Amino acid sequence: MTTATAGSNVLLTKLTDAEAxxxxxxxxxxxxxxxxxxxxxWAAVAPxxxxxxxxxxxxxxxxxxxxxxxxTFTFTFITNVDPTNVAAE
Numbered sequence: 001m002t003t004a005t006a007g008s009n010v011l012l013t014k015l016t017d018a019e020a021x022x023x024x025x026x027x028x029x030x031x032x033x034x035x036x037x038x039x040x041x042w043a044a045v046a047p048x049x050x051x052x053x054x055x056x057x058x059x060x061x062x063x064x065x066x067x068x069x070x071x072t073f074t075f076t077f078i079t080n081v082d083p084t085n086v087a088a089e
Contacts, residue, residue, distance in 0.1 A: 035073040053078035
């Protein structure tokens with residue numbers, strides 16, 4: 001699933017084996033990689049083909065230090081109340 005172990009079928013292209021290591025890895029890298037993968041896959045779908053009850057957005061803001069940036073991911077789902085699950089299209 002990561003860059004080093006997946007060969008040509010990399011799902012989390014922004015995550016290395018070292019970052020995903022269960023004892024020495026960085027959970028922030030794992031979460032960021034998953035959010036990035038979700039958003040990238042969703043954004044690759046033509047807007048007319050996307051589900052109407054799911055929306056995703058990503059904001060990127062440069063920080064004053066000019067070395068870092070802030071990325072914000074928003075995932076919105078319309079769900080049923082009982083049982084809680086994604087509402088049918």
